Amino acid sequence: MYGAPMSFAYHAYEAVHMMVSPARGLSDAMQLAFKNPANPLTYTPFGRTVAASCELFERTTRRYGKPAFDLPETTINGIKVAVEERVVWERPFGRLVYFDRKIEGRRKPQPKVLLVAPMSGHYATLLRGTVEAFLPGHEVYITDWTDARLVPLSAGRFDLDDYIDYVIAMLHTLGPDTHVMAVCQPAVPVIAAIARMEAENDPSAPRSMTLMGGPIDTRRSPTEVNKLAQDRGIDWFRANCITKVPFPHQGFFREVYPGFLQLSGFMAMNLDRHVTAHYDMFKHLVRGDGDSAEKHRDFYDEYMAVMDLTAEFYLQTVETVFVEHSLPKGTMMHRDKPVDLKAVRRVALMTVEGENDDISGVGQTQAAHDLCPNIPADKRVHYLQKGVGHYGVFNGSRFRSEIAPRISDFMVSLDMEAAKGRRDAGVTDARNALKIAG
Structure with missing residues (x-):
């Protein structure tokens, strides 16, 4: 049965996401604390560095939902x-x-x-x-x-x-x-x-x-x-890219090419560019350059939102x-x-x-x-x-x-x-x- 080597990939992905949830909660709390106007450290380089680090952690471990067209x-x-x-x-x-x-x-x-x-x-x-x-x-x-x-x-x-x-x-x-x-x-x-x-x-x-x-x-x-497609052939893709949707999603047990694998491929093609972009965002946040950071957010909110095929x-x-x-x-x-x-x-x-x-x-x-x-x-x-x-x-x-x-x-x-x-x-x-x- 095709997809056997990948049969647990989706379950592993879901498990890792759940395991990171407590750390995400702690990171969110720290970010709120160091962006609070009542906190004197908010206005210091140290405070902005902590807040920027927390936001970057949150964004790189988040599951991005389907964006809206937002064209009113x-x-x-x-x-x-x-x-x-x-x-x-x-x-x-x-x-x-x-x-x-x-x-x-x-x-x-x-x-x-x-x-x-x-x-x-x-x-x-x-x-x-x-x-x-x-x-x-x-x-x-x-x-x-x-x-x-x-x-x-x-x-x-x-x-x-x-x-x-x-x-x-x-x-x-x-x-x-x-x-x-x-x-x-x-x-x-x-x-x-x-x-x-x-x-x-x-x-x-x-x-x-x-x-x-x-x-x-x-x-x-x-x-x-x-x-890549020509060299690997269809059997390689069948064995390495297909897995089953886990419970409790509506498509439970449907065989798919999952979005998180696709995103990994997208990122790997230009990994140095993505690492640089996130580091630049970190520097923008520390400097208080909100406009540049917002452009980064807008792009990656769309780029990181992927769907299963x-x-x-x-x-x-x-x-x-x-x-x-x-x-x-x-x-x-x-x-x-x-x-x-x-x-x-x-x-x-x-x-x-x-x-x-x-x-x-x-x-x-x-x-x-x-x-x-x-x-x-x-x-x-x-x-x-x-x-x-x-x-x-x-x-x-x-x-x-x-x-x-x-x-x-x-x-x-x-x-x-x-x-x-x-x-x-x-x-x-x-x-x-x-x-x-x-």
Whole structure:
């Protein structure tokens, strides 16, 4: 039975967390004491050092919960507009959240965007900045995936084929005027879903797809992540990365790739950078530099919050995308049907990459253009952003100032073209009607 060597990993993790709880309680008490305005030591270097040490201990031993999107408003044409999150579609392993902007009066049509968040460890809130950038001028929806440890076994399996089914179902809900944005991991299931929809002439196929830093063909400019998957093979991942959810979580006994293992891998890739960042935070706290410390808190509150993935989804993704390269080889299947990217004809394509991306190397996402030769030339765009890594492809100042406007222009131009086509068709129909009447 796979996962046997890891069968107690989750239990050990839970046990260690419980064992540290008394020390965390003592640390919290000391931090409160040395941050108390009534304590004279609070204002001394010694007091600030003790308080900083306690906070750092608390943060490095904490279990981080799912963050909130926390986007209560946006600004449209200089006017602040309230935003309400609404769930418009839901299944056991994910839901579709709509950011409903409370615009008064008649709404001018704006691009409808389905933002497909990665199911690769972090929550969809990792794309908070992406959502925020598009809210002023777009109708934004996002996939909010569920932590697998919270899904009971009775809800069944969830693998890569199910992910593709979820994407298709969401597109059926939103309709054919939707623009899909896939960030990193979902680039493969999104393009596969669209290929299947196109092959079946599905009227709900989206107007465009934007793939951002995604592993379409990991044979191009392979990164350390890609090389690891290729070298180890699927059996190594099955034996070393899969364990069972312990009691009393709702997903008790479900086989998963646990979030704490994923986080360990994330941290190990750039361990020196994370150690330096925490040491810098310690120095900021001792100096009383609250603004710099708060930026550190905000980043790591998001970065350290991770979710479990179902074993079947994780293993099928590793094998299909990183080991077998099934999509670029043309051998990928969805259920019992081929994923033929040559079937994609109507859906426009934009790809975005970061020059310094160490997760999805340069060229891996651009490969989609070669694999979809039947998309017209005027409906395809590739953009390489200089000076950004993987995270900078979908967040940060350069994303807001250089990448997001290009994606928005791509969507708007397609909507304008579609509107013109409808007007021209209406004029033609009217003329034909007059001819018949005459």
